[in-house]
Amino acid sequence: MTNKLRYFIGNWKMFGDFGSFKIIHKINQFSHESKNQFKKKIILCVPNTLIYFFKKKLKSKIISLGVQNCHYHQGYGPFTGSVNASMLKKAGAEFIILGHSENRSEGETNQLIKKKIKSALKEKLNIIFCIGETFKEKKKGKTFSILKKQIRSSLEKKFNISKIIFAYEPVWSIGTNKIPKMNELENTIKFIKNELKKTFKTKKSPKVLYGGSVNDKNICLFSLISEIDGFLIGGASQYPKKFIDIVKNYYK
Numbered sequence: 001m002t003n004k005l006r007y008f009i010g011n012w013k014m015f016g017d018f019g020s021f022k023i024i025h026k027i028n029q030f031s032h033e034s035k036n037q038f039k040k041k042i043i044l045c046v047p048n049t050l051i052y053f054f055k056k057k058l059k060s061k062i063i064s065l066g067v068q069n070c071h072y073h074q075g076y077g078p079f080t081g082s083v084n085a086s087m088l089k090k091a092g093a094e095f096i097i098l099g100h101s102e103n104r105s106e107g108e109t110n111q112l113i114k115k116k117i118k119s120a121l122k123e124k125l126n127i128i129f130c131i132g133e134t135f136k137e138k139k140k141g142k143t144f145s146i147l148k149k150q151i152r153s154s155l156e157k158k159f160n161i162s163k164i165i166f167a168y169e170p171v172w173s174i175g176t177n178k179i180p181k182m183n184e185l186e187n188t189i190k191f192i193k194n195e196l197k198k199t200f201k202t203k204k205s206p207k208v209l210y211g212g213s214v215n216d217k218n219i220c221l222f223s224l225i226s227e228i229d230g231f232l233i234g235g236a237s238q239y240p241k242k243f244i245d246i247v248k249n250y251y252k
């Protein structure tokens with residue numbers, strides 16, 4: 001079993017209401033009970049409507065809470081229906097997912113994501129920055145060039161890289177039950193880490209997670225790749241048992 005810190009991050013997407021607190025409570029309890037057993041960090045990224053409520057209700061919190069997107073604008077402004085990083089921070093978010101492919105497919109560009117990262121960093125939020133290729137790009141052998149472009153056009157060298165966790169999420173594996181071949185995944189994670197070390201001129205790479213159809217069964221395969229620092233878990237994070245089993249089975 002590894003003694004390196006591993007991240008298990010839930011991305012609830014558009015799911016949940018006030019009653020979903022029981023899910024958070026169960027996962028928090030598990031995290032407490034197993035705190036000396038596994039070296040892990042659990043973060044749940046929930047809808048904006050729930051962050052303040054969960055934060056207040058969760059006593060002796062061992063897990064962290066985050067959100068899933070923000071507007072790029074720093075202050076208040078005429079942006080109907082939007083919330084900025086500062087509002088989310090004040091509501092209790094510690095982490096924020098940015099660059100998720102479900103938002104990229106709605107028109108988010110690398111340039112727009114960069115503005116969002118900048119504003120979230122200003123608010124001292126920790127960022128979970130998603131990158132990944134589409135199936136078409138993979139077929140054309142473009143995976144590495146796409147990842148490189150996503151990294152280089154959304155990040156500036158002066159960014160505080162220690163506040164950014166990277167999540168490699170191949171678009172074709174999100175919510176599809178399809179996962180990459182393990183040797184390909186290992187190479188891709190290594191590629192991302194090398195790219196980050198080169199770009200930011202650091203000896204140690206930032207954390208790089210994997211996301212896309214992670215479940216309590218296939219986690220055993222992923223656990224064999226030591227370069228993966230953790231997981232971004234969508235669908236399965238909406239069920240406490242499934243999420244907890246992913247963590248437990250990772251360490252089996």
Ligand code: PGA
Pocket residue numbers: 011169173174175176211212213214232233234235236
């Ligand atoms: P999934 O989603 O686990 O349901 O594939 C992952 C994600 O969207 O982050």
